[in-house]
Amino acid sequence: MNKKILLISPLEDFLINPKFFPPLGILYLSSYLKQHYYEVDVIHGDIKDIKKDYDFYGISSSTPQYPKAKKILEHIKINNPKAKVILGGAHVNSEKCALEALIDGFDYVVRGTGEKSLLKIVEGEENRKLIVGERLTQEELDNLLPDRDAINIEEYGYPIGDKKAITIITSRGCPYRCSFCSISCGRVDFRDYKKVIEEIFLLKKRYGYENFMFLDDSFTVNKKRLKNILEGLKDQSIRYRCYARADNSSEESLLKLMLKTGCVELGVGIESGSQKILDLVDKKTSVKDNLKFLELARKIGIRINSFIMIGLPGEDIESVNDTREFMEKTKPEAFGYNIFTPMPDSPIVVNYEKKIEYGPYKGKSFKDFITIYPMPYEKAVTKAKKIEECFVSTPALSREDILRIYNEEFERFIEITGFDPRKRDKKIIS
Numbered sequence: 001m002n003k004k005i006l007l008i009s010p011l012e013d014f015l016i017n018p019k020f021f022p023p024l025g026i027l028y029l030s031s032y033l034k035q036h037y038y039e040v041d042v043i044h045g046d047i048k049d050i051k052k053d054y055d056f057y058g059i060s061s062s063t064p065q066y067p068k069a070k071k072i073l074e075h076i077k078i079n080n081p082k083a084k085v086i087l088g089g090a091h092v093n094s095e096k097c098a099l100e101a102l103i104d105g106f107d108y109v110v111r112g113t114g115e116k117s118l119l120k121i122v123e124g125e126e127n128r129k130l131i132v133g134e135r136l137t138q139e140e141l142d143n144l145l146p147d148r149d150a151i152n153i154e155e156y157g158y159p160i161g162d163k164k165a166i167t168i169i170t171s172r173g174c175p176y177r178c179s180f181c182s183i184s185c186g187r188v189d190f191r192d193y194k195k196v197i198e199e200i201f202l203l204k205k206r207y208g209y210e211n212f213m214f215l216d217d218s219f220t221v222n223k224k225r226l227k228n229i230l231e232g233l234k235d236q237s238i239r240y241r242c243y244a245r246a247d248n249s250s251e252e253s254l255l256k257l258m259l260k261t262g263c264v265e266l267g268v269g270i271e272s273g274s275q276k277i278l279d280l281v282d283k284k285t286s287v288k289d290n291l292k293f294l295e296l297a298r299k300i301g302i303r304i305n306s307f308i309m310i311g312l313p314g315e316d317i318e319s320v321n322d323t324r325e326f327m328e329k330t331k332p333e334a335f336g337y338n339i340f341t342p343m344p345d346s347p348i349v350v351n352y353e354k355k356i357e358y359g360p361y362k363g364k365s366f367k368d369f370i371t372i373y374p375m376p377y378e379k380a381v382t383k384a385k386k387i388e389e390c391f392v393s394t395p396a397l398s399r400e401d402i403l404r405i406y407n408e409e410f411e412r413f414i415e416i417t418g419f420d421p422r423k424r425d426k427k428i429i430s
Contacts, residue, residue: 002037002038002039003038003055003056004039004040004041004053004054004055004056005033005039005056005057005058005122006040006041006042006057007029007041007042007058007059008042008045008058008060008072009026009042009043009044009059009061010045010059010065010072011045011046012062012064012065014064014378016421016422018044019155019157020156020157021158021167022148022151022156023042023044023060024169024215025060025089026042026058026060027042027146027148027150027151028115028144028147029058029060029115030146030147030150031144032116032119032144033118033119035144036119041054042150044151046072047072047075050072050075052079052080052083053080054083055083055084056084056121056122057072057076058085058086058087058114059072059087059088059089060088060089060114061089061090061091062089062090063344063377063380064380066101066377067376067377067378069091070104073104073106074105084107084108084121085105085107085108086107086108086109086118086121087101087106087108087109087110088110088114088118090182091377092109092111093345094343094350095111096344097344098111099130108121108126108128108129109129110133111130111132111133112135113134113136114133115136115140116134117131117134135189136189138192141189141191142191142192148166148207158213160213160239160241161264163210163211165209165212165213165239165240165241166207166209166213167212167213167214167215168196168199168212168214168215169214169215170191170216170229171190171191171216171217171221171222172188173187173189174187174188174218174221175218175221176218176245176283176284177282178269178281178283178347179280179282179313179346179366180281180346181343181346181347182346188222190222190225193229194232197232200212200233200236200238204238211238211240212239212240213240213241214240214242217243218243218244218245219242219243220242220245220249220254221248223248223254227254230257230260230261233262234260234261236261238261238262239262239263239264240261240262240264241263241265241266242263242265242266242267243266243268243269244266244268245269245285246268246270246285246289246292246294247284247285249266249293250289250292250293250296255296255297255300255302258302259301264302264303265305265333266297266302266303266304267307267336268290268293268294268304268306268307269283269307270290270306270307270308271312272308272309272322272323272326273308273319273323273325273326274287274318274322276314276319277315277319279359279361280314280361281312281313287326291326291329291330294330294332303334304330304332304333304334305333305334305335305336306327306330307335307337307338308323308327308338309337309338309340310323310338310339310340310406311339311370311390311393311394311397311406312370313366313370314369314394315370315396315402316397317396317397320409324409327412327417328416332417333417334419334421335419335421336421337409338382339390340392341375341380342375348370348372349372351365351366352365352372353366353367369394369395370392370393370394371392371393372392373391373392373393379391386422387406388403390403
């Protein structure tokens with residue numbers, strides 16, 4: 001008898017709009033299992049949507065989704081006790097969280113890339129309970145598309161102008177190791193640029209999409225490959241948004257090519273206007289280069305969405321003022337502003353007491369620059385409807401100080417940019 005699998009992404013109702021982005025992670029898993037002739041269904045929802053006639057349940061969970069994932073596990077074990085429940089997703093990138101999930105009752109936990117491990121579990125070839133996922137081969141990566149037909153794709157979309165943008169990922173991973181980040185893997189697996197172009201053509205033809213949201217952690221990191229992709233899109237009349245870093249995107253000819261091929265917005269991780277802060281979190285960018293890049297993007301005509309934070313290690317009034325001055329100088333068209341959230345697998349948390357081995361802070365540890373407080377998983381949110389709590393302090397700023405300054409600066413940034421990220425409507429990028 002053919003085994004039936006249900007893949008679940010708990011609905012992120014803490015987000016401004018949980019239907020901006022479809023759950024691509026489990027859609028890739030669905031495609032991979034279907035390539036091996038398994039019957040798979042997909043749910044982006046809650047307990048009420050889950051049926052009991054499946055042999056395996058795979059749940060993908062970020063840290064703020066984990067309380068929901070646990071409730072779904074409990075529901076399945078009561079209503080279908082013979083079924084096996086597998087947990088994957090960003091939350092269990094932390095070894096501590098992965099072990100905790102096994103204690104909580106998940107039958108298997110997969111850390112990292114999930115396709116091959118999930119197939120082995122379903123086929124009864126995996127005896128381990130805690131599994132580090134195996135990377136796909138280049139051929140597998142190139143030929144795997146998310147199973148967008150498994151959901152009602154028309155319900156989803158990030159607004160660009162008057163039309164929705166469909167999401168696409170052309171690479172997996174990030175080559176950087178920023179200390180605040182929960183995806184600091186230091187490695188990227190790239191899909192062949194020809195396959196990327198083919199996928200875009202397919203999405204235009206099958207679904208009629210003309211707007212695209214590239215979700216690569218840094219779409220511009222491999223400039224040669226990016227230029228090959230853009231050359232293939234020159235005559236496609238598309239519009240797109242993507243993420244970039246100032247240090248790998250500041251080539252004027254590249255930005256002009258991006259504009260020509262339909263780039264309407266770059267999301268850029270600025271993080272702070274303080275060089276001290278950038279150095280402490282190993283961002284490997286400079287305030288000077290960030291300023292130069294934003295000026296160049298404005299000259300060329302690409303809209304910038306600057307992502308910034310408060311509460312990083314070493315934050316004080318001077319660094320807060322530096323960030324405000326940066327925003328006043330650059331006046332980006334949009335911004336995202338958050339309080340640093342100490343995710344369980346971020347280097348700041350993992351290496352909290354470890355001595356820094358080189359540079360100006362040699363001999364010190366993150367503990368000298370930041371204090372981390374217990375954080376309920378459901379509170380580990382960014383891009384939320386509203387941030388009401390802070391789980392860090394620094395030697396110069398208390399938790400209450402950081403939350404107060406965050407709210408004050410948020411209003412100042414709205415005045416500077418004329419943009420309020422909490423009031424996104426259907427025409428946020430024109």
